[in-house]
Amino acid sequence: MSKQQASLPVVDLNADAPCCPPLAQRRVPAETAAVLAPAFKALGDPVRLQLMSMIASAEDGEACVCDLTPAFDLTGPTISHHLRTLREAGLVDAERRGTWVYYRARPQILRQLAALLSIEPATAAKV
Amino acid sequence: MSKQQASLPVVDLNADAPCCPPLAQRRVPAETAAVLAPAFKALGDPVRLQLMSMIASAEDGEACVCDLTPAFDLTGPTISHHLRTLREAGLVDAERRGTWVYYRARPQILRQLAALLSIEPATAAKV
DNA sequence: CGCCTGTCTTGACGTCTGTCGAATCAGACA
DNA sequence: TGTCTGATTCGACAGACGTCAAGACAGGCG
Numbered sequence: 001m002s003k004q005q006a007s008l009p010v011v012d013l014n015a016d017a018p019c020c021p022p023l024a025q026r027r028v029p030a031e032t033a034a035v036l037a038p039a040f041k042a043l044g045d046p047v048r049l050q051l052m053s054m055i056a057s058a059e060d061g062e063a064c065v066c067d068l069t070p071a072f073d074l075t076g077p078t079i080s081h082h083l084r085t086l087r088e089a090g091l092v093d094a095e096r097r098g099t100w101v102y103y104r105a106r107p108q109i110l111r112q113l114a115a116l117l118s119i120e121p122a123t124a125a126k127v
Numbered sequence: 128m129s130k131q132q133a134s135l136p137v138v139d140l141n142a143d144a145p146c147c148p149p150l151a152q153r154r155v156p157a158e159t160a161a162v163l164a165p166a167f168k169a170l171g172d173p174v175r176l177q178l179m180s181m182i183a184s185a186e187d188g189e190a191c192v193c194d195l196t197p198a199f200d201l202t203g204p205t206i207s208h209h210l211r212t213l214r215e216a217g218l219v220d221a222e223r224r225g226t227w228v229y230y231r232a233r234p235q236i237l238r239q240l241a242a243l244l245s246i247e248p249a250t251a252a253k254v
Numbered sequence: 255c256g257c258c259t260g261t262c263t264t265g266a267c268g269t270c271t272g273t274c275g276a277a278t279c280a281g282a283c284a
Numbered sequence: 285t286g287t288c289t290g291a292t293t294c295g296a297c298a299g300a301c302g303t304c305a306a307g308a309c310a311g312g313c314g
Binding site for chain 4 (some may be wrong): 255256257258259260261262263264265266267268269270271272273274275276277278279280281282283284
């Protein structure tokens with residue numbers, strides 16, 4: 001078994017959201033589904049998935065809209081709309097500094113989503 | 128909405144292969160985003176998220192539609208529609224055995240999605 | 255001050271999605 | 285064979301979504 005997880009199951013999600021034993025371990029209650037589904041939905045668009053990745057993988061932990069926009073064949077308003085969607089899903093934070101607006105990922109919720117999808121090798125191997 | 132509607136399973140995510148370095152580690156390329164976004168989208172509905180969980184956490188690794196349907200205040204056709212969405216996203220498999228139809232989760236793609244969202248503590252701690 | 259650049263909001267348009275009722279298909283069983 | 289039950293498909297509808305053009309807002313600079 002992997003030891004990558006030292007103190008695993010008790011995810012330290014300082015969550016403001018009700019959180020998550022793995023989806024495959026215990027049935028997700030309706031309230032949890034209602035809270036987390038919008039986050040998955042926000043990631044359910046290729047453009048937003050790339051935006052999320054560009055922001056999360058940015059060097060300083062933040063990315064400027066001026067860097068994000070030219071990476072797509074889409075207008076500024078459209079990118080802005082997608083960024084707002086990510087923000088409203090709680091996946092990113094925005095901050096204006098002077099002329100430019102910077103977006104920053106929120107690792108907690110990403111961890112929650114990853115935890116929800118995680119599969120214990122043992123569980124998966126059952127069949 | 129970016130289109131990627133297929134009436135048939137498109138995703139060949141059968142690979143246990145090293146599909147995806149974490150989203151926060153390397154920028155997700157457009158092709159990967161196009162392939163994985165539909166899976167997130169399929170999980171982006173509370174009903175489907177619960178269905179997915181009920182199937183994945185089922186005792187024998189599979190769940191009968193007859194057990195799934197009465198868990199919601201929705202008609203049979205609606206549940207059937209959601210199950211088809213999950214199937215077309217490559218998240219579940221369906222098999223008819225006699226009178227009943229059983230759905231089974233596909234752990235590979237769940238693992239891929241989890242891997243994509245996973246965050247190295249080191250990476251997350253940067254701030 | 256006025257202008258310029260960068261970003262967001264508004265309004266509109268076509269498409270997709272979630273839901274239902276009715277019809278249809280697939281097996282089981284008398 | 286006929287009929288019954290379980291599941292899917294079909295047709296339709298309201299609402300949400302992705303996209304754009306045009307306008308509005310914010311901050312820097314001459």
